[in-house]
Amino acid sequence: MEKIYQFLTLLTLIIYWTTTAAITIRIITKRRAIGVSLAWMMLIFVLPFVGVVAYLMFGELNLGRQRAARARQMFEPYSQWFKRLHHWRQYHPQLLSRYSETITSLCEQRMGIPALADNMLQLLDTPQSIMDALIRDIHAAQHQIHMEFYIWYPGGMADDVANALIQAAKRGVTVRILLDTAGSRTFFNSHWPETLRHSGIQVAKALPVSPFRILFQRIDLRLHRKIVVVDNEVAYTGSMNLVDPSYFKQDAGVGQWIDVMIRLTGANVPVLNCIHAWDWEAETSERQLPSPPVLDPHTQIDIKDIVQVIPSGPGMPEAMIQQVLLQSIYQARQRIVITTPYFVPSENLMFALVSAAQRGVEVDIIIPDKNDSMMVEWASRSFFGELLRAGVNIHRFKGGLLHTKSVVIDERHCLIGTVNLDMRSLWLNFEVTLAVDDQQFTQQLNQLQQQYLADSSAIDVNVWMKRKFHQRFIEQFFYWFSPLL
Numbered sequence: 001m002e003k004i005y006q007f008l009t010l011l012t013l014i015i016y017w018t019t020t021a022a023i024t025i026r027i028i029t030k031r032r033a034i035g036v037s038l039a040w041m042m043l044i045f046v047l048p049f050v051g052v053v054a055y056l057m058f059g060e061l062n063l064g065r066q067r068a069a070r071a072r073q074m075f076e077p078y079s080q081w082f083k084r085l086h087h088w089r090q091y092h093p094q095l096l097s098r099y100s101e102t103i104t105s106l107c108e109q110r111m112g113i114p115a116l117a118d119n120m121l122q123l124l125d126t127p128q129s130i131m132d133a134l135i136r137d138i139h140a141a142q143h144q145i146h147m148e149f150y151i152w153y154p155g156g157m158a159d160d161v162a163n164a165l166i167q168a169a170k171r172g173v174t175v176r177i178l179l180d181t182a183g184s185r186t187f188f189n190s191h192w193p194e195t196l197r198h199s200g201i202q203v204a205k206a207l208p209v210s211p212f213r214i215l216f217q218r219i220d221l222r223l224h225r226k227i228v229v230v231d232n233e234v235a236y237t238g239s240m241n242l243v244d245p246s247y248f249k250q251d252a253g254v255g256q257w258i259d260v261m262i263r264l265t266g267a268n269v270p271v272l273n274c275i276h277a278w279d280w281e282a283e284t285s286e287r288q289l290p291s292p293p294v295l296d297p298h299t300q301i302d303i304k305d306i307v308q309v310i311p312s313g314p315g316m317p318e319a320m321i322q323q324v325l326l327q328s329i330y331q332a333r334q335r336i337v338i339t340t341p342y343f344v345p346s347e348n349l350m351f352a353l354v355s356a357a358q359r360g361v362e363v364d365i366i367i368p369d370k371n372d373s374m375m376v377e378w379a380s381r382s383f384f385g386e387l388l389r390a391g392v393n394i395h396r397f398k399g400g401l402l403h404t405k406s407v408v409i410d411e412r413h414c415l416i417g418t419v420n421l422d423m424r425s426l427w428l429n430f431e432v433t434l435a436v437d438d439q440q441f442t443q444q445l446n447q448l449q450q451q452y453l454a455d456s457s458a459i460d461v462n463v464w465m466k467r468k469f470h471q472r473f474i475e476q477f478f479y480w481f482s483p484l485l
Contacts, residue, residue: 009186020044071315074281081274082112082287088293090116091268096306097329099413100437103324104308107435109316112299114307116293119266124238127245127449130261131157137230137263138164141173146229146276146288148178149242150222150418152187156244158382162192166199175201176288178280180223183241190193204283221299221314224418224429228260229273232290235264236274237417237432239405254370255400260448262434264307267293271309275432279313306437312419313430320428321419321433326352328409328435335362337408337449341401343367343380344422350383357391366452368403369396375478376422381471382479395456402452406445414442 017307024041030324067068068435082391085091091114101390104115124130138161140146169175171323179187193203216335228236241248241261248257264272273290279289304380312321329336329352336356343365357363365387371377384394407415436442 009165021437022353026374036384044315058382066439070285074088074278076344077287077289078274079112079280081292082114082271084161084292085114085116085271086265088116090118090293092306097413099218099328099409100306100308100435102327102331103461106308106323106327107308110320110323110460111311113309113311115306115435115437116267116271117306118293119264119268119307119438121305121307121436121438122263123441123444123448124261124263125259127157127240127259130211130236130259131161131244133263134228134236134261135161135164136170137228137234141168141230143173143231143241144229144279145173145231146227146273146342147242148223148227148276148279148353149225150180150183150226150243151243151248152177152179152184152192153248154187154192154242155191155247155393158244158247161242162196166196169200171195174444176276176280177201177203178206178223178276178283179203180203183477204280206279206283207395209426215338222429223279223281224312224425225275226418227272227276227432229276229290230268232270232273233265235269235272236261237264237434238262239403239418244402245400247373250373252401254368254372257401257403258397258452259403260406264434268309268434269293269391272432275311277308285470305441308419308435310435310436311431312433314428319427321431322346322348324415324435325349325426326420327408328407328413328415329353329356331413332361332409333407333426334408334410335364337350337364337366337406337446337454338421339366339402339404339405339449340421341368341405341423342376342420342422343370343383344376345383346423348425349421349426350386353387353392354390357387364395364453365390365392366395366397366402366456368401369398369457370401372401376396378474380426382475384459384464388459388464394459395453396459397452397456399452399455406447406449408442408446408449411446412439413437413440414445416445 024044092103093114094102095117096115098117108114122133124133124258145165154162161288163175165175181188188205196203207221213221224240226237226241234483238261240261245256245259270290270293277288277290324346334352351363353363367380371380387394405417405419405421414436415433417431418438419431419433425431
């Protein structure tokens with residue numbers, strides 16, 4: 001019997017060593033960011049069995065064989081749809097500012113999506129104004145309403161939106177709703193899915209989660225986009241999920257969530273609609289490619305409002321949004337203002353921010369004073385020292401959980417959308433960002449950021465360097481795992 005135990009022990013060690021070695025080789029050969037590779041290897045060697053299982057479940061961008069095959073079939077028709085945009089009158093690359101020119105060239109070369117003129121953007125910065133505008137447009141809908149969100153949380157104004165959708169469906173409007181399975185778990189456990197479907201509304205789950213699927217695809221990849229398109233003429237995107245902040249996460253101790261949405265009309269509405277169509281087809285196999293932008297040949301184009309739509313996520317060009325962020329930061333000459341709820345930057349992004357401050361650019365980063373994620377909070381703090389020493393200003397917002405994701409460069413160019421400055425948004429989740437080449441809209445966003453700054457307190461570098469040893473230790477502990485958050 002003792003020999004059997006010895007044999008089983010030896011066999012277990014051989015299996016463990018072989019698996020660990022194989023995964024380590026796999027991590028090295030994938031040639032990812034050094035920080036990501038080191039974090040995974042540390043996890044595997046410090047927590048042997050837990051680390052191996054975690055890597056097998058979450059270590060690679062595995063969308064599943066069926067989904068990957070479907071995406072390959074979808075690529076050509078969607079690529080052709082985007083190529084046709086280059087022949088439309090709203091395409092004016094020669095009119096781009098120096099800020100947008102390189103970003104648009106990057107997006108065209110890597111994704112085939114051009115920047116288009118003839119847009120009208122409205123910045124909505126309160127839950128009431130966002131929901132009121134959305135409900136008005138739903139009531140005015142005549143043909144189609146397409147929606148996708150990471151979170152739909154029932155209650156309050158979110159229920160008002162649901163009732164408006166039911167009324168639209170009853171008068172013959174086609175309504176399609178796509179929601180992330182994990183983010184909208186409360187919604188799917190409520191009566192609302194059945195109620196909406198009973199009214200003729202199509203409700204689909206994005207990226208389903210189940211123990212069985214763990215064996216075939218990575219389950220922590222999430223649909224983080226927020227898109228609404230009405231009649232292919234009006235669109236919304238931004239940071240706000242379909243929630244009423246007075247109902248959502250009231251016991252989290254972070255205050256109400258502070259968000260913005262952009263109401264968009266004009267040439268880029270069909271582009272956002274096409275992104276929704278891609279996500280819808282990926283989940284349902286139903287193709288709903290929208291009509292491209294339409295412009296009467298005698299209509300004057302407003303060349304000021306040029307917008308580049310930038311989708312990102314698995315299956316799309318790798319690190320697309322990070323490249324756009326880096327390009328924007330390196331082009332800054334006077335000032336960069338960033339708002340983000342979760343700040344866990346990559347090595348490249350850290351270097352860009354530090355370099356900007358060291359060459360004399362004023363860099364302001366606004367984050368929430370209290371965060372709903374303890375791990376992200378501590379990992380975020382681990383970056384403060386280097387940034388503060390370089391001259392970056394870090395401000396902690398006191399008015400709630402600041403959820404707005406925005407970047408303003410020199411008060412002339414801006415990025416706004418669903419992307420957090422953390423590894424999950426930059427590398428893993430399905431996101432969408434607008435790069436706006438319009439000074440008037442950028443000034444409006446800049447004014448909103450100044451309001452956030454007025455309700456924030458700046459971190460003093462001297463005080464920060466005197467924080468207690470146990471705080472530094474916790475920060476460094478989570479820093480090692482920051483590439484995985």
